[in-house]
Amino acid sequence: MNKYEIIALSQIKNNRLENELRFERLMDELRKDKAFAEAESERDTIRFKIAKLRFQNADLGSLYDDLALAEKRLFSRLSELGYTEGALTPAYNCMECKDTGYANGNLCRCVRSLAYTLIKGNCSTLVTELDDFGAIDYSFIPEADRARYRATANILAKFAEKFPDIKSSILLISGEQGTGKTYLMSVLANALMKKCAGVLFYNAVQINEIFLKYHLAPIEEKDDIFSPLVEADFLVIDDLGAENFRNNVTETYLYELLVLRDSRLTGVTTNLSSPQILSRYGSRISSRLFSKNDSFGINLEGQDLRFIKR
Numbered sequence: 001m002n003k004y005e006i007i008a009l010s011q012i013k014n015n016r017l018e019n020e021l022r023f024e025r026l027m028d029e030l031r032k033d034k035a036f037a038e039a040e041s042e043r044d045t046i047r048f049k050i051a052k053l054r055f056q057n058a059d060l061g062s063l064y065d066d067l068a069l070a071e072k073r074l075f076s077r078l079s080e081l082g083y084t085e086g087a088l089t090p091a092y093n094c095m096e097c098k099d100t101g102y103a104n105g106n107l108c109r110c111v112r113s114l115a116y117t118l119i120k121g122n123c124s125t126l127v128t129e130l131d132d133f134g135a136i137d138y139s140f141i142p143e144a145d146r147a148r149y150r151a152t153a154n155i156l157a158k159f160a161e162k163f164p165d166i167k168s169s170i171l172l173i174s175g176e177q178g179t180g181k182t183y184l185m186s187v188l189a190n191a192l193m194k195k196c197a198g199v200l201f202y203n204a205v206q207i208n209e210i211f212l213k214y215h216l217a218p219i220e221e222k223d224d225i226f227s228p229l230v231e232a233d234f235l236v237i238d239d240l241g242a243e244n245f246r247n248n249v250t251e252t253y254l255y256e257l258l259v260l261r262d263s264r265l266t267g268v269t270t271n272l273s274s275p276q277i278l279s280r281y282g283s284r285i286s287s288r289l290f291s292k293n294d295s296f297g298i299n300l301e302g303q304d305l306r307f308i309k310r
């Protein structure tokens with residue numbers, strides 16, 4: 001299994017956990033309804049009787065008819081509560097492996113397919129599919145800012161060219177909202193994916209949610225949640241500062257992540273200035289993000305590009 005398949009497998013398993021949890025919650029909710037709970041319990045009792053009698057090779061009598069009736073009652077109550085029959089089984093994305101990642105003892109096709117998607121990157125937050133810095137259209141940039149923007153693109157193009165042989169572990173692009181940071185980081189992500197790098201592109205809100213999930217997860221599930229972030233060849237944290245800062249979660253795990261990703265490139269975009277980063281995230285994170293040896297920082301100040309028509 002290659003590392004993309006490992007990442008894909010852990011995402012698929014996470015999905016399964018989430019879906020099963022959602023399913024359990026829904027069932028708990030439905031069972032608060034007396035009629036539903038009774039119908040379900042009646043159905044289960046009949047099922048149990050059938051199983052037992054079949055095991056004894058005994059006569060089942062009219063039990064299958066009883067079961068059909070009990071199911072009908074259950075489904076009709078379910079429908080009155082506003083749900084379809086499908087609600088009574090957990091939802092799986094892949095019916096072949098029920099999101100376990102394995103079918104007939106082999107890695108399921110869905111894992112390979114997701115691994116490929118990961119490498120190609122169907123990241124929802126990528127704002128462009130452009131993967132070639134040479135093809136950037138600079139006409140949408142105000143003339144006064146064009147030289148600086150072009151210079152930044154050229155630096156990132158070098159990163160893409162040299163990757164994975166990069167000395168810096170942090171690539172930090174800062175600047176006001178709408179200066180095109182996410183756009184340039186997206187082009188870089190696409191360019192690296194073209195080189196078959198495993199790229200994860202998250203905005204800070206998403207990363208923070210993953211941190212919280214990691215924080216709350218039982219110990220045996222923690223690794224599956226955190227390791228894709230650590231193992232991605234290129235991880236982007238877009239718009240650092242937009243997340244809802246949680247002291248014992250955001251700071252703790254962001255720092256842990258940066259430490260563990262020491263030898264891998266992490267791209268960060270932010271509207272925050274360095275003093276703002278220091279006061280929000282503390283000195284441990286700040287000194288990593290602005291490390292003289294390991295961090296490459298670009299400030300992209302300028303007019304708000306989002307308001308300029310392409």
Ligand SMILES: [Zn+2]
Nearest residue numbers: 094097108110
């Ligand atoms: Zn599958």
